[in-house]
Amino acid sequence: MQPEAFFRRRRLQSLLFLLIITALTYGGILMTQFDVTQGLMAIPRAFSWAIANFIPDERAWSRLPRILEKLQETVLMAVASSSIASVFGLGLALLGANTTRPHPWFSLPARALASVFRNIDVSVWALILLFSFGQSGFTGFFALFFVTLGFITRVMVETIDEVSTDSVEALRATGAGYTAIISQSVIPACLPQLISWVLYMIETNIRSATLVGILTGTGIGFLFDLYFKNFSYGSASLVVLLTVAVVLIIETVSNYVRRVIL
Amino acid sequence: MTILEVDSVIKRYGTETVALDNVSFSVQPGEFVAIIGPSGAGKSTLLRCINRLIDVTSGDIRFAGVSVPQLRGAALRRHRTQIGMIFQHYNLVNRLSVIENVLHGRLGYKNTLQGILGLYSEQEKRDAVRILETLGLTEQMYKRCDQLSGGQKQRVGIARALVQKPKMLLCDEPIASLDPSSAKVIMDTLQDINRTMGITVLVNLHQVDVALHYAERIIGVNKGRIIYDGAPHALSNAQIYQIYGSEAGELILDLKERYAA
Ligand SMILES: Nc1ncnc2c1ncn2[C@@H]1O[C@H](COP(=O)(O)OP(=O)(O)OP(=O)(O)O)[C@@H](O)[C@H]1O
Ligand SMILES: [Mg+2]
Numbered sequence: 342m343q344p345e346a347f348f349r350r351r352r353l354q355s356l357l358f359l360l361i362i363t364a365l366t367y368g369g370i371l372m373t374q375f376d377v378t379q380g381l382m383a384i385p386r387a388f389s390w391a392i393a394n395f396i397p398d399e400r401a402w403s404r405l406p407r408i409l410e411k412l413q414e415t416v417l418m419a420v421a422s423s424s425i426a427s428v429f430g431l432g433l434a435l436l437g438a439n440t441t442r443p444h445p446w447f448s449l450p451a452r453a454l455a456s457v458f459r460n461i462d463v464s465v466w467a468l469i470l471l472f473s474f475g476q477s478g479f480t481g482f483f484a485l486f487f488v489t490l491g492f493i494t495r496v497m498v499e500t501i502d503e504v505s506t507d508s509v510e511a512l513r514a515t516g517a518g519y520t521a522i523i524s525q526s527v528i529p530a531c532l533p534q535l536i537s538w539v540l541y542m543i544e545t546n547i548r549s550a551t552l553v554g555i556l557t558g559t560g561i562g563f564l565f566d567l568y569f570k571n572f573s574y575g576s577a578s579l580v581v582l583l584t585v586a587v588v589l590i591i592e593t594v595s596n597y598v599r600r601v602i603l
Numbered sequence: 604m605t606i607l608e609v610d611s612v613i614k615r616y617g618t619e620t621v622a623l624d625n626v627s628f629s630v631q632p633g634e635f636v637a638i639i640g641p642s643g644a645g646k647s648t649l650l651r652c653i654n655r656l657i658d659v660t661s662g663d664i665r666f667a668g669v670s671v672p673q674l675r676g677a678a679l680r681r682h683r684t685q686i687g688m689i690f691q692h693y694n695l696v697n698r699l700s701v702i703e704n705v706l707h708g709r710l711g712y713k714n715t716l717q718g719i720l721g722l723y724s725e726q727e728k729r730d731a732v733r734i735l736e737t738l739g740l741t742e743q744m745y746k747r748c749d750q751l752s753g754g755q756k757q758r759v760g761i762a763r764a765l766v767q768k769p770k771m772l773l774c775d776e777p778i779a780s781l782d783p784s785s786a787k788v789i790m791d792t793l794q795d796i797n798r799t800m801g802i803t804v805l806v807n808l809h810q811v812d813v814a815l816h817y818a819e820r821i822i823g824v825n826k827g828r829i830i831y832d833g834a835p836h837a838l839s840n841a842q843i844y845q846i847y848g849s850e851a852g853e854l855i856l857d858l859k860e861r862y863a864a
Contacts, residue, residue: 511694511760514654515767516683516711521718525707526696533698 397582398575408564408580415560416587418478419546422485427539430455430493437494438501440509441527443519452498458491467553476558484553489542496538497531505530533602540595547588605629606770606803607653612662614648614827622648624827625662632770635797635804637818637835639811641847645827646807650773653805654686655679667770684711687764687802691776693756697749701740701759704748705731708766727766734762738792754785761792772796774806778813790817811843811855 370377435441437451461469466484474480508526517525554562561584568577607630614623622645630636638646651657653664655671664671666682674682687708695704709727710718723731735744738758743751748759757777764772774793778786794817797804808814814821815835823831823838823846831842840856847855 505696507690507692507694508696510656511688511690511763512707512710514656514683514686514688514773515708515763516680517707518680518710518713518715518718520715521710521713521721524719525710525721529699530696 394574395578396575397579400573401576401579404576405579408561408576408583411561411564412580412583412587414478415550415554415562416547416591418482418560419485419550420543422482422550423489423539423542423546426486426489427493427535427542430490431497431535433490433494434497434501435523435527437498440502440506441523451494455491455494455498458487459495460491461487463488463549463553464556467556471557478557478559480557481550481553481559485546485549488549489546492542493535493538497535500531500534501527504534536602537599540598544588544592544595547584547591551584604632606632606667607805608663608665609649609653610663610665612649612652612664613660614645614652614657615660621827623652623659626824626827626829627662628822628829628832630771630803630805632803633797633801634820635794635818636806636820636822637814638805638807638822638824639809639814639846640824640830641851643826644824646824647775648827649824650688650775650805650807653773654683654688680711684767685770687761687767687769687772689757689760689764689772689774689777691779693753693760695748695756695759695763698747700745700747701735701751701762702728702731702744704759705735705762705766708763711767731762731766734765738762752785753781754788757781757785757789758792761789761796765796769802771803771805774804776807776809779809786813793817 369375433451433455436443436447437455439448442448442451463484466487467480470480470483474483505527508530509522512522512526550560551562551565554560555566556562558566561580565577565580568574568580609626609628612623612626613621615621624645626645626649638649640646648657652659653666653671655674659672662672667685669678669682671682696707703721706721706723706727708731709723713722716722732741732744735741738761740755740758740762743755743759748756751759760777772793777793778789781789790813793804793806796802806814806818815838818835821831821833821835821838822829823842825846825848830846831838843855844853
């Protein structure tokens, strides 16, 4: 193929792509009868309304102790569910990984279980668990627990096979027992990755916990819901600002830890 | 008195692959044996059957008078403690220090709790330090293994095997990933261990010239069968052809002549 022909085809492809996108957008606007100009016009208005209403007022600041208490509750819930689920996730990963499974039969069930837990979204878990635990802290805890369990199992199965196959073989050859091999070679070899993933899950789970709290009526999500529905926009905004601050702090800390251990 | 007797061993993978096809030989204590053969001949399989990392399909292996294929549980672990293994890729825990990796060689002697906690006696630690000294790794003792060169990693692998106080070493292509000078250090070390400590050495090698130089006895394998079993100097060109097939054999003989010249 000549270079000109090649580039002509490239240009045609790009043009076609652009046309399809335009058609899809236009079709979407027509179908939903969304008025683009009005939508765009609304943006500045939305901003000025937000600025007028969402600046934390004096009432909001007087509620600070209560907000902080609930925020702490949510953060602790996220940390607890993440770390406990990670321990179980590591256990399940040891059963599922090719290198460490006690018997080939364990592999498929362990991986399948992880897959189910992970592929059901945290909000769906919360809805399912509402039936068994009602609007309580347990619902949120277990929703986060299940998702984290699935996720950690999935990533650790791969990590274990990646980093410890060779050393496991060597320790088996020395006559070491199964538990000694796990604790002396598999766990040291994949601990940095595990910690890194647990930190990641804690970050994710603080955000999820806020949303799940709205559903289950617990933690900081509950407070936000309450204030928002009572038109205390200033207080709701303070909740959001504090949550964002906490998320940023946790992210900074965990990035630092990651740099140190990896 | 033999230390190892391999008796009509057959190893099949699935129904198709016959990795070992009726292999028999015996090894005297203190022998230095090189196993040579082309890729896929079954060399690794043979070593792994001896310490039971894999099970034989049929036949018997006796080590120090004990029949290996029937071993289970604690008896199997005791069997493995008597045999050190050295790998092409060293198979260390890279994130741990040299001394920790060496002490892993003692785990076969531990009960469950000691194993989980990694509890080693003072004597064991002293032994590990002494072995590292003789292998010239004193300065690397507390370094992480991922900071070592290939040759140093392999010496850590040897140290880990030696703290087991083994009767025999199985080496699966110990120098295949090393540069010539590190390879020489490793082969000299193995020879020294064999001579001064009287430990039997079985080593898989790709390099025929190295095998001929170090080994007292050569076992040549092709497609799971033993083609040659005898002294290095008695290995004829025709037999090298038989082991490696004609083209590769040609190349190997070329190299051999250039070495001799
Ligand atoms: N786990 C396994 N599953 C199935 N087949 C295997 C397995 N391991 C080895 N084989 C087959 O058995 C035969 C012998 O393999 P082996 O690894 O023992 O050869 P080798 O002589 O060590 O080769 P190399 O010099 O390449 O290491 C080969 O045909 C190989 O494909
Ligand atoms: Mg091999």
